Amino acid sequence: MAQHKAVTVPKPSGTSTDTVLNKKRFANLRQYWDLYLIMVPGIVYFLVFKYLPMWGIVIAFKDYSIFAGFNASEWVGxxxxxxxxxxxxxxxxxxxxxxxxxxxxxxxxxxxxxxxxxxxxxxxxxxxxxxxxxxxxxxxxxxxxxxxxxxxxxxxxxxxxxxxxxxxxxxxxxxxxxxxxxxxxxxxxxxxxxxxxxxxxxxxxxxxxxxxxxxxxxxxxxxxxxxxxxxxxxxxxxxxxxxxxxxxxxxxxxxxxxxxxxxxxxxxxxxxxxxxxxxxxxxxxxxxxxxxxxxxxxxxxxxxxxxxxxxxxxxxxxxxxx
Missing domain, CATH: 1.10.3720.10 (MetI-like)
Structure with a gap:
């Protein structure tokens, strides 16, 4: 009985897995743009009130002065x-x-x-x-x-x-x-x-x-x-x-x-x-x-x-x- 060899079909030039995934993501974004838009206020809230204030942690390692500011305050470790x-x-x-x-x-x-x-x-x-x-x-x-x-x-x-x-x-x-x-x-x-x-x-x-x-x-x-x-x-x-x-x-x-x-x-x-x-x-x-x-x-x-x-x-x- 003749054995059939698997034939590998070459991918079209200029395409890759990452490109296909990016196209799917873009299509998903266009299809559900309204749901992503609803997420924006929540993302902005966490960025402004949760992540940006984390920069203030540096105060714990400085002798902070409101007049000198973050950069000019003395570092005390x-x-x-x-x-x-x-x-x-x-x-x-x-x-x-x-x-x-x-x-x-x-x-x-x-x-x-x-x-x-x-x-x-x-x-x-x-x-x-x-x-x-x-x-x-x-x-x-x-x-x-x-x-x-x-x-x-x-x-x-x-x-x-x-x-x-x-x-x-x-x-x-x-x-x-x-x-x-x-x-x-x-x-x-x-x-x-x-x-x-x-x-x-x-x-x-x-x-x-x-x-x-x-x-x-x-x-x-x-x-x-x-x-x-x-x-x-x-x-x-x-x-x-x-x-x-x-x-x-x-x-x-x-x-x-x-x-x-x-x-x-x-x-x-x-x-x-x-x-x-x-x-x-x-x-x-x-x-x-x-x-x-x-x-x-x-x-x-x-x-x-x-x-x-x-x-x-x-x-x-x-x-x-x-």
């Missing part, structure tokens, strides 16, 4: 970082940041998951949408408004919470001026503000679960709790992991607006965090270089945490964020 690690106040601020962040992570991260699971079980659309609206509403209010509400509600003289405590026979508590209570107020108020908004992504993930899995579980005799543990949670596990990684990336961001609105000199020892410390030192005392060094260290720590946790997640067989 790591002097500000040495001062940072020898400053006992920084360690107190860093410890407060870690403690408040862990409290919010431990109590606040499961909140949206639990709310989404509960909303998913409501069959009446009227009640479901009503609860969703009420849960989402605080997210759209600034901390200035919510802070005013909390100051009035938690007032030791006329606040509703202390009035109820008096009626039950307890002594009134000045929650916003008591170091023993202030962190609890921060965590609870943060959950109240963001739990509804955080549940949106989990509700979307729950909507994508194949209903045949629940039908099969029912046929196997699984009740609601077993369906939750063996069908629902495994189906949204990937979403939970990704959001957990993103949360770890901002674990040192405890919410400047919230703390700045609510705290006072009586609770500095437990409430002063890196963000408020940077604001007070950088803006209040005009120590721009030192405050930039503190902010840069915080960003580096957050990046290292994300990389480590992402690798750990991948080793368990799950998908990370990159």
């Amino acid at each position: 790591l002097d500000h970082f040495v001062r940072l690690f020898h400053d006992p106040q920084f360690y107190q601020v860093f410890w407060n940041t870690v403690i408040i962040s862990l409290y919010k992570l431990f109590w606040g991260f499961p909140g949206p998951i639990i709310l989404a699971l509960l909303l998913n079980e409501i069959r009446s659309m009227f009640y479901k949408r009503t609860i969703q609206t009420l849960a989402y509403l605080p997210h759209f209010l600034s901390w200035i408004i919510l802070g005013g509400i909390l100051v009035n509600v938690l007032s030791p003289a006329t606040g509703a919470v202390n009035e109820i405590m008096k009626w039950l026979g307890f002594e009134p508590v000045f929650f916003l001026a008591d170091p023993a209570w202030f962190r609890s107020v921060l965590v609870i108020s943060d959950i109240w503000k963001e739990v509804g908004w955080g549940a949106i992504i989990y509700l979307a993930a729950l909507a994508g679960i194949d209903q045949q899995q629940y039908e099969a579980a029912v046929m196997d005799g699984a009740g609601k709790w077993k369906q939750l543990w063996h069908v629902t949670l495994p189906s949204i596990k990937g979403t939970i992991i990704v959001l957990f990684l993103l949360r770890l990336g901002s674990i040192l961001d405890v919410g400047f607006e919230q703390i700045f609105v609510l705290y006072n000199s009586l609770v500095y020892d437990v409430a002063d965090v890196i963000e408020t410390y940077v604001y007070r030192i950088g803006i209040g005392q005009s120590e721009f270089s030192y405050s930039t060094a503190v902010g840069l260290l915080k960003s580096v720590i957050s990046l290292v945490l994300v990389v480590i946790v992402n690798k750990a997640v991948k080793r368990t067989g799950q998908e990370g964020i990159y």
Whole structure:
């Protein structure tokens, strides 16, 4: 039997793989020009407010003067970082940041998951949408408004919470001026503000679960709790992991607006965090270089945490964020 040899057809002269790909990209750009146009504002936003300001990192290595400018300011190297690690106040601020962040992570991260699971079980659309609206509403209010509400509600003289405590026979508590209570107020108020908004992504993930899995579980005799543990949670596990990684990336961001609105000199020892410390030192005392060094260290720590946790997640067989 005759053997057929493969015939190689030469490519037309003047063409290459790169040229073909470039033509496809140009055709794709012409076809979907409106979608690319929508991307422009977002790209401009990140360039102007996220990437260009990174040039300011150089301030951390200089004795910056607003009169001398970036180039003329004296280069001091790591002097500000040495001062940072020898400053006992920084360690107190860093410890407060870690403690408040862990409290919010431990109590606040499961909140949206639990709310989404509960909303998913409501069959009446009227009640479901009503609860969703009420849960989402605080997210759209600034901390200035919510802070005013909390100051009035938690007032030791006329606040509703202390009035109820008096009626039950307890002594009134000045929650916003008591170091023993202030962190609890921060965590609870943060959950109240963001739990509804955080549940949106989990509700979307729950909507994508194949209903045949629940039908099969029912046929196997699984009740609601077993369906939750063996069908629902495994189906949204990937979403939970990704959001957990993103949360770890901002674990040192405890919410400047919230703390700045609510705290006072009586609770500095437990409430002063890196963000408020940077604001007070950088803006209040005009120590721009030192405050930039503190902010840069915080960003580096957050990046290292994300990389480590992402690798750990991948080793368990799950998908990370990159």
